[in-house]
Amino acid sequence: MGDANTTAPASRLARWRAGWRVSLRMARRDVRRHRGRSLLVVIMVGLPVLLLTAGSTLWFSEDLDTAERLPLQLGQTQGYLVEPMDMTIHQFIDPRTSYGNGPDTETTSKVVPGYGPGQETAALARLLGATLHPVTLSSGTVRVDKVSVRVAVLGVDAPSAARVLSPKVSLASGRWARSPDEVVVTDLGLAAGLPRSGTVQLRVPTPEGRTEARTVTVVGVGTGYASWGAEDAHPIELIGQPASSPNDRQWLVERATPITWPEIERLNTYGVGVYSRHVVEHPDTMVLPPGITLPSDTNALFVVLAASFGLLLLTTMLAGPAFAVSASRQRHSLALAASNGATRPQLRRTVLGQALVLGVLSAVVGAVSGVVLGLAAASVTHAIRPDHFFGPPQVSWSSVLIVAAAGITSSVVAALIPSRGLGRLDIVSVLKGQNVSAPLRRRVPIVGAALTAIGVGAVLFASYRAADAYFYVFLGGAALIVAGSLLIVPLVLSLVARIAHLLPLPTRMAAREAGRLRGRATPTVAAIMGGAAVLATVCIGLQADTERGARSYTPQLLEGQGIINSPDNVSREDAQAIVRAADPALLTLTPRSLMPRPDGTAVALAAVQPGCSFAETAPQIAYDPTTATPPGDTLPRCATIASDAYFPGSGLVIADAGDLSDFAGLDDSQRRALAAGGLAVLDPAVARTLPRTTPQWQQGTPIARLRPLDIPLDGDTSTWYRYSFRTDDRGVPVASSVEQARVSFPVVKLDHEQWMRLLGVGYGGVGAFLTTSAVERLDIPMMDSPTLVRGPSPITEAQERAVQEAVQTRSPDAGFTVERGYQRDDTFILAIVISIIALVILVATLIATALGQAEAAPLLGTLAAVGATRRTRRALAASQATYLALVGAVLGVLVGLAPGIAISRILTTSYTEGGGSDFSTVIISIPWLQILAPVLLVPLVAGALAWVSIRRAPVVVRRAT
Known part of the structure; x- marks a missing residue:
């Protein structure tokens, strides 16, 4: 019989738990012992987590959900109606989005x-x-x-506001408006800048389409929200009585x-659209015809997924150098543990335990910090920019x-590679003080090249x-490219080390050390490579989108000229007075068009x-939309210039x-001919x-390339048809009532240059x-017009501001726009992206360099002992940082090319009416300057x-070797 006191062997699960318990305890002690290194890891992992959490908090605070938005849209009512349609x-x-009421299916309400x-x-x-x-x-x-400050005025009657419209409108002090x-x-x-009390001059539209100025008295201070559609609720500047000619009207x-x-x-059969609180809260009560589904937008999901994937990958790369150096620093103690019987899983758990503790921390x-920063940013933004609306502070705890969890995972994943390397720990070499990476396995770079090729193809x-669904193929391909490139990095470091004899001494030493200590250098290069790859991908995609915008941009005027736009078309006399008051040197031209009697x-x-x-x-008869065949690639033989333009370059414009x-800028002879009732032609x-005019308008055509239709000239005169006709209810000419005669005009x-000045x-x-x-004759x-x-x-920016001020004083809804050519609108975004990624590359390089210098302290001591000056040691440190950053940046640019080109194709591919893809519009443009400037400058x-x-x-100490 056996001894009754013999303890039964522990189960495998119990041993596993005990091993992790010990590893986590050791990790906590190591974190406290090496606070500086731990702080660097916390920064590397925690900073992306902070940014994502702060962004998520800002997003959910800004984006109102249904429960938050409904009271601001409806107050305490059941819903609202919009203006009936015919x-x-x-x-x-949303009553403003519908189906089945197009020209083929509409019926009179x-x-x-x-x-x-x-x-x-x-x-x-x-x-x-x-x-x-x-x-x-x-x-x-x-x-x-x-x-002049542009304002939105919400019109409500005082009894309604006080009784059922809160919190759509609420009063903080004073009283509600009781008169217009x-x-x-x-x-x-x-x-x-509006006052809390007193009077102000308010200009608003009139029922006749004009504007009137009246003095209004501020009688209170409150809040008010307007809404346009189901997803909108935004604050406004003033609350008054309901207007007689508003931009929009609802009935709560x-x-x-x-x-x-x-x-x-x-x-709906009366043409009345309804926004219902009950239906919003119970969308399952809607009954839609088969095949009709609620509109949805999945693109945002794809963008969020891609951003999360990229940031998780980047965080993993950023944390890699710290854990690689940490594992390298512990090689001696781990070798001692292994010599005393510690198993490989126990050694790996030591490194992974530190990653888990630091990842959680x-x-x-x-x-x-991200939640606090997000809430603070929302509060500060609202205080600085009240027009940027934020709802109630909201933290999405699930996000x-x-x-x-992604931060913790990235920390553990970053420690997996160095922990796997402990399985090949050479105990004798480590105890002797020799620290050299194991020989490079041939199959590793081959597998990496294969994965990279598959990823590029994907x-x-x-x-x-x-x-x-192919978006997921794109993400999978990008992941394969990154994974394959990481497997190739050790080979690149080895190859460069072999040709390092061609480099200056400090750089030669840095290259050879990186090739010898690949386990420490590879994570650093990978971190920098990830940032550079993201930079290259983003820059290539933005450049393609920018060039697409530039190519399709159509200038409306000659560059440097402006146009006054207003819903009620400011008259010629008013326009001249407005512009003359702003700057007497400016000239105006108010084109006119023919109108029905x-x-x-x-x-x-x-x-x-x-x-x-x-x-x-x-054109009204020859190209009757109910009978005419659409034009092909060439103009019809009888296409002509007319008051109702049908083809590009065929419009007739009337002006004083x-x-x-x-x-x-006509000369005297041209002026005399034009004053005699002439016709001005190119x-x-x-x-x-x-270039010859085509039947279809080509977007992006410069003004200098626009050509009017050719019309015959008989000497210095041109003959025209003057005709009148009636139209039916659809606007189609009734041919039986057409009357026509011929008239002639002298030609100028x-x-x-003169022609282009006139082109709107x-x-x-x-x-x-x-x-x-x-025309009057x-x-x-x-x-x-x-x-x-x-x-x-x-026109200068100062002149533009002066005219804009004068125009808005006359008409609140009017505006003044100056043609300045295509203006890139992603410059600010691009600057932020380049700055953030450059900072990431710089921080990763510096932290990796600092960790490397701490580990290389014995080497620096040896160099100092044999006579190396501070300048030599500085050159060595600078060469190590520059070399690793440059290798990582160059590899990152190469890695980012394929995803960047693929994104460029996706962004610039156009689609035919049948839903097919048209790749003739694809733009592939690589902005080398934008990519290489930070890539070369940061190292x-x-x-x-x-x-x-x-x-x-x-400090020179005795070394074992």
Whole structure:
């Protein structure tokens, strides 16, 4: 019989738990003992966690969810109605998005009983059996210290605001507006410079389409929110009474019962759109036809997934050098443990335990700091920029946990490689003080090359496919490229070490040390490579998108000229007064177009084309949209310039002769001919040097390449059809009522420079210019178009601001835009991306260099002992930092090329009407300067900082070797 006191052997699980318990205890002690190194790891892992957590907190604080948004949209009501349409609608949850009400399926809506001017609220209230509260939204301008401030005015009546509209509108002090001449100012209005009390000059639109200025009194301070669509709720500057001619009008529904989906469908037959609190909270009650689904956007999911994947990968690479050096520093103690019987799993758990402890510490510190920073950033942003709306502070704890788990995982993954290397620990060599990486395995770089090739093929293959599922193929390919490249890094370090005899002495020593200690150098190079790869990918993608925008950009005017845009088209006289008040040196040109008579008769002009009948020439008849065949690749034989343009370069523009002459810069003979009722055309000799006009407008065509349609000239005159016709309810000409006659105009030929000054491009450019006096003699009514503005030289930014101020003073909704060519809008984003990635590369290089210098302290002591000066030691430190950073950066650029090219293809591929891909628009452009500048500059900066870091002589100690 056995001894009763003999203890049964512990189970494998118990031994595993005990081993991890010991490893974690040792890891905690090691973290406390080596605080500096631990702090570096916490920074490397915790910083990305902090940024992601802070960004997540900002995102969820800014992005209102349904529960937060509904009270700001509806107050305490059941929903709202929007203006009835004259056709039936089939809406989704949002009344402004619908299906099935296009030209092929629309039907006339039922008439809301009693609906008419002044009776809208009462009629809709009877239709719903509810009390309705009208809410309007108007735009206006307020003069503040000689500056016009654009404001939004929310119109509500005081009893509704006080009773059922909170918190859509709420009052902090004072009282609600009780008349059209009273307003409540909000925090947003106060931030814009509006006073808390007193009077201000407010300009708002009138029912006649003009604007009026009136003095309003500020009677209170509060908050107010407007909404346009289901996903919107934004603050406004002023709250007043409902406006008579608003930009938008809603009716909030007050009743005890909810607005259900069947009732929404009934109201849709009256053309009334409804936003219902009940349907928003219970979307499953919606009944949609088969094949119709709610709109969704999955692109955001893909972007978030890609960003999370990239940051997780980058964090793993950043933490790699620290754990590699940590494992290297512990080689002696681990070798002693192995000589005393420690197994390989126990040695590995020692390194992984440290990674787990530091990963948890980093994740907790980063997550807590990120939440605090995100909340603080939201508060500060709202204080500095009240127009940037943030909802209630919100922390997505699920996102925080995901990010923290990713940080812990990245820390453990970063320690896996050095921990695996402990399996090949040469105990004797380590105890003797020899620290050399094991011989390079041949199959490792071969496997790496194969993975890289497969990854490149995968990302390029995915770039030729439009389905969303191929996005995962792209991500998988990118991961294979990175993994394969990491396996090739040791081979690169070895090869460079072999040719290092060609390099200067400090660089030679750095290259040979990196080749000899590949286990420590590889993670450092990998971290830098990851940052450089992200930089190359982002820069290539942004460059392709920028060039696509530049190629497709269509200038509307000659560069340096401006245009006044207004919903009510500022008249010629008003435009001249506005611009003259801003800067007398500026010139204006207010083009005019023909308009129908009050009885519905339309009068038009079209240039006669030889050999073509009137029916073949007049575009309204020749190209009847109900019967005409769409044009092919060439212009029809009878295409001509007409008052109703049908082809690019075929429009007829009318303008005052004096304005036209001044704006184009005509000479005296041209002015006299034009004043006699002439027609201004581009000199045919000049026109023949320009590319021929095509039937379809080509986006991106420069103004200098625009060519008008050719029309025959009989000496110095041009013959035109003047014709009138009626149109049916669809706007199609009724041929039986067409009347036509011929008229002639004297011709004024313009050179190319004069011609380009007059072009407000529109659809493909202008064909000819006719004076208003000639049109008035033909008894044709006209209407004003947006006014063009130019100066003796290109309009400056100061002139632009002056005109913009004067324009908005006259019309709150008007604007002034100056043509300055294509303006890249991603410069700020690109600068941030380059700065962050350059900082990441720099930090990774410096931390790896610092850890390496700490480990190389015995070597530096030996060098000092044999006479090496501080300058020599500095050169060595700088060479190590520069060499590792440069190798990693160059490899990173090479790694980022394939994903960058694939993203460029995805961004610039166009799609045909049938859903197919058109690869003829693909743009592949590599911005070498943007990529190489930080790639070359950062290693030099890292080397310089490493040079400066060597400040004193090392302590010389006895070495084992």
